[in-house]
Amino acid sequence: MTEQDFTPDEMMAIAASRALSNTDVCFVGIGPPSAACNIARLTHAPDITLIYESGTIGTAPDVLPLSIGDGELCDTALTTVSVTEMFRYWLQGGKITVGFLGAAQIDRFANINTTVVGDYDNPTVRLPGGGGAPEIASSSQEIYITMKQSKRGFVEKLDFFTSFGHGEGGDHRARMGITTKGPTLLITDLAIWKPDPVTKELTVVSLHPGTTKERVQQTVSWAVRFSDDLQETPAPTEEELSVLRALKARTAAAHAGNRVGTA
Amino acid sequence: MAEFLSLKDAVKKYLKSGDMAAFEGFTHLIPHAAAHEVIRHGIDELTIVRMTPDLIYDQLIGMGLVKKMIFSYAGNPGVGLLRRVRDSIENGWPRSIEIEEHSHAALANAYEAGAAGLPCAVFRGYLGTELQRVNPNIRSVICPFTGEELAAVPSIRPDVAFIHALKADRKGNVLIEGIVGVQKEAVLAATYSIVTVEEVVDELDTHMNACILPHWTVSAICKVPGGAHPSYAQGYYGRDNKTYIDWDPIAADREKFQAWMEEHVLKQGPDVFAGRIKGLEVTS
Numbered sequence: 001m002t003e004q005d006f007t008p009d010e011m012m013a014i015a016a017s018r019a020l021s022n023t024d025v026c027f028v029g030i031g032p033p034s035a036a037c038n039i040a041r042l043t044h045a046p047d048i049t050l051i052y053e054s055g056t057i058g059t060a061p062d063v064l065p066l067s068i069g070d071g072e073l074c075d076t077a078l079t080t081v082s083v084t085e086m087f088r089y090w091l092q093g094g095k096i097t098v099g100f101l102g103a104a105q106i107d108r109f110a111n112i113n114t115t116v117v118g119d120y121d122n123p124t125v126r127l128p129g130g131g132g133a134p135e136i137a138s139s140s141q142e143i144y145i146t147m148k149q150s151k152r153g154f155v156e157k158l159d160f161f162t163s164f165g166h167g168e169g170g171d172h173r174a175r176m177g178i179t180t181k182g183p184t185l186l187i188t189d190l191a192i193w194k195p196d197p198v199t200k201e202l203t204v205v206s207l208h209p210g211t212t213k214e215r216v217q218q219t220v221s222w223a224v225r226f227s228d229d230l231q232e233t234p235a236p237t238e239e240e241l242s243v244l245r246a247l248k249a250r251t252a253a254a255h256a257g258n259r260v261g262t263a
Numbered sequence: 264m265a266e267f268l269s270l271k272d273a274v275k276k277y278l279k280s281g282d283m284a285a286f287e288g289f290t291h292l293i294p295h296a297a298a299h300e301v302i303r304h305g306i307d308e309l310t311i312v313r314m315t316p317d318l319i320y321d322q323l324i325g326m327g328l329v330k331k332m333i334f335s336y337a338g339n340p341g342v343g344l345l346r347r348v349r350d351s352i353e354n355g356w357p358r359s360i361e362i363e364e365h366s367h368a369a370l371a372n373a374y375e376a377g378a379a380g381l382p383c384a385v386f387r388g389y390l391g392t393e394l395q396r397v398n399p400n401i402r403s404v405i406c407p408f409t410g411e412e413l414a415a416v417p418s419i420r421p422d423v424a425f426i427h428a429l430k431a432d433r434k435g436n437v438l439i440e441g442i443v444g445v446q447k448e449a450v451l452a453a454t455y456s457i458v459t460v461e462e463v464v465d466e467l468d469t470h471m472n473a474c475i476l477p478h479w480t481v482s483a484i485c486k487v488p489g490g491a492h493p494s495y496a497q498g499y500y501g502r503d504n505k506t507y508i509d510w511d512p513i514a515a516d517r518e519k520f521q522a523w524m525e526e527h528v529l530k531q532g533p534d535v536f537a538g539r540i541k542g543l544e545v546t547s
Contacts, residue, residue, distance in 0.1 A: 030341065053367060054289050054442045066504050067340030069290025071495055074441045082474075083289050083314070083445050084375045087368040092387055115364070120397050126352045128338030128345075130394065131315075135368035138390040164391025176391045177412065255504045 004210055006236050008189035009148070010244055011208045013039055014236045016100075016146040016187040025049040026098045027091060027136050030068045032146045033100035035247070036187070038064060042243045051090065053132040055081045064251040087132070091139045099140030101133055101163070103147050105155050108201050108222050109172075110145060110165030110183035112137070113158040120160060130162045137163035142181040149188045149219035156221045166200035173200075190216050192233055196225070206231040265435025265478040270459060270490075270533045273483035274300045277455040281330075282422040283310040285453065286319055287374075288494060289444030290340060290502070295319055296490035296536045297425040297459050299528045302326050312419055314370045314445060315340070318493070318510055321347040322528070324360060325520055331361040333419070335370045339514075342507050346514035356517065364398055369416045374445045376418035377452025388414040424453035427491040428476070429499065430467065431460045435478030438467045441497030443474045455482040459490040459533075461499050489536035492543075500543040 006014075016036030020026060022045040028037045030052075041048050041060060049058050054069035058078030065073055074080050081090070090096065104127050105113035114133060118124030137143055143165070147153060165183045166173055173182050183202075186193035192206040204216060205227045217224050236244075268276065278284060278301060286294050298319035301309075305328070311320060312333040317340060323329050325347030337348050350356045365373070372384035385404055395401040404415045426446040428437045437458050439446055450456040458481050469475070493506035513523045 054291070054444070056442065065341070066507070067290045067502070069340075069442045069444075070502060071291065071441065071497055074291070074497065080442055082443050082447065083367070084371040084448055087371045088375075088386070092368065115394075123353060126337075126344070126349045129334065129336045129364055130366045130392070131336035132367040134366040134390075134392045134394065135388045139387065161391065161393035167391060173391075178390050255508075 004235075006241055008208065010236060010241065011233070012146060012148065012187060012189040013244055014240045015192060015208065015233050016144065017043065017240070019144055019185055019187065020045050020048055020098065022047045024097045025051065025095060026100055027051050027053070027096045027140055029101045029133070029136070030065070031102045033102055034064055035244070036146055037100055038247060039240065039244050042247065043240055051086075051096065053083065053086055055083050055086045057081065057090070062250060063254040064247060066255055087135065091135060094139065094141070096140040097142070099136040099143045101136060101143060101145050103145060103153070105153055105158050106145065106147065106186070107155060107158050109167060109169045110186060110195060110202055111158055111161055111167065112145070112163040112165060113160045115160040115162045117159050133163040137165070137182070138178050138180060140180060143183040144185045144187065145183055146187045149190050149216070151219060151221050154220040154222070166195060169200040170198070190219065201225055203227050204230065206233045208233045209235045265431070265481040265484050267435065267463075268483045268485055270296060270300045270485040270487055273457045273485050274304055274306070277457060277482055278304070278306050278423045280306055281308045283312060284423045284425065285312045285419065285421040285449045286425045287313060287444055287446045287449040288427060288491065289315060289442055291442040291444065291495060291497060292427045292439065292446065292491050293317065293319065293494035294425045294427040294459055294490065295492055295494060296487045296533045297427070297457060298323060299531070300533060302328065302524070302528055312421060314367055316345065316348065318507070321345040321514055322524065324348050324351050325357070325514070326524060327357040329360050331363065333363040333365070333370075335365045335367045339507055339510060341504075342511050346511065347520060350517070363400060364394060365401070365416060366392070366394065369401070369414065370419070371445055373416050373419045374448035374452055377420045378448040381418050383415050383417050385413050385415050419452055421449065421453040422455065424449040424456040426450060426456070427459045427496070429460065429496060430462045430464050431458070431484050432464055432467050435481055435484050436467060437476040437481055437484070438469055439474045439476070447474055447476060450476055450480060456480070457483045457485065459485045459487040461488050461490070461496055462486065485533070487533045487536055489538070489540040490533065492536050492539040498545055500540040500545060503539075503543055
């Protein structure tokens with residue numbers, strides 16, 4: 001890999017931000033999705049509607065929230081509704097164009113596990129659980145996922161189905177009675193993936209600059225499919241990088257700046 | 264009818280061993296002081312319900328007071344996993360707990376059904392997930408009009424709901440602003456409710472569609488300034504993110520955890536919270 005002036009994490013956040021448009025109504029997951037959504041808002045999609053499950057609609061935080069319900073989200077939102085209303089009217093009601101999720105484990109059909117590693121009743125690692133994701137995955141018009149690649153995360157078989165992607169592939173979603181598109185895009189630190197139109201298996205369509213097919217395969221537990229028309233992801237622009245770095249710097253300062261806690 | 268009580272007296276009066284208790288607050292207004300009071304009373308065999316168990320449930324579980332937890336996301340927001348919850352589930356320390364795991368949509372709907380006096384909540388959810396395999400309380404009903412299969416979960420009707428709010432007036436009417444979460448639903452669904460507030464004022468001085476709990480829906484009001492710390496209170500003080508980050512290594516070690524609880528919870532009272540928000544106050 002050649003020397004570059006951006007990190008794989010930065011490339012991931014910026015590539016993910018590019019997928020969002022000005023007219024999207026995006027239900028934002030915490031962590032990497034939140035960074036991507038706010039870079040989009042601060043660059044090419046200033047009018048994007050960002051919604052966090054804490055009930056904040058049309059929020060425009062100056063720093064990335066540490067939690068899904070930071071005061072910053074409410075302070076800058078168009079309106080804040082109850083969590084019940086959020087899930088009933090806005091998500092279940094079909095108002096969300098893109099649900100943007102992260103994941104602990106993903107499989108080749110973009111199903112997600114955020115519940116346990118190992119057996120449910122006797123887990124090796126008890127993860128936080130689904131939170132809003134199971135219904136975000138089925139009620140949003142489509143789903144984008146962003147996460148870093150690793151063999152631990154990109155698994156042959158999920159330990160637990162927390163959120164349904166394309167199931168066993170093909171028309172499994174439709175057979176389950178799910179009418180939304182499901183995962184249409186996966187953005188990692190190495191590549192951009194899209195499901196095959198027919199089989200729904202995730203396929204690498206674009207490699208980030210400096211990444212190789214071998215490197216992608218080394219971090220995935222299944223035999224990776226690459227598109228016949230494999231592209232290279234455009235490198236971050238100076239504007240994208242400066243917006244991202246400024247956002248990260250403001251965020252770090254805000255979260256460290258609060259006085260010493262009692263814990 | 265709201266009665267103004269000390270937090271100590273309110274907990275003693277309304278919560279008993281074996282009860283189902285909800286401590287609600289979605290990042291904002293988490294009733295930390297109330298949970299610490301329950302820990303000091305040592306009220307045990309509790310079934311605790313909450314959409315987003317974080318530090319206070321880590322603490323209740325780590326102190327061995329919990330029999331069962333009903334939840335949808337158990338994490339230290341932005342930091343990681345809950346170490347005491349994990350130790351209980353993975354290793355049975357200090358005791359094993361039963362868990363009933365849902366999604367946020369399910370629990371939000373279940374609180375609303377509880378507030379609405381319904382036996383269950385019906386919604387479009389759990390499609391293709393595995394949670395219904397491990398949670399027998401996730402079932403389905405067929406819409407009698409369209410034939411669509413919908414998810415159904417039991418409503419939540421806690422014995423006692425604990426929330427922290429911004430302020431109450433002297434009659435005991437309670438105001439919640441900002442991220443309101445499911446607190447209104449939790450209080451209306453519960454048999455009893457204990458509300459800690461930042462202040463008690465002559466007039467709530469609010470607007471006509473504000474989120475208000477009328478005094479006759481609340482059992483006890485306890486003035487505990489800072490009572491949400493390290494969570495925050497909109498317009499009063501900010502979230503103490505560093506305390507959340509600092510919690511992780513404390514909770515990761517059983518002895519450190521016990522020493523911390525002794526020092527910061529068992530030996531303290533609700534008054535200590537006012538000092539914990541120094542430097543975090545909203546000035547504008």
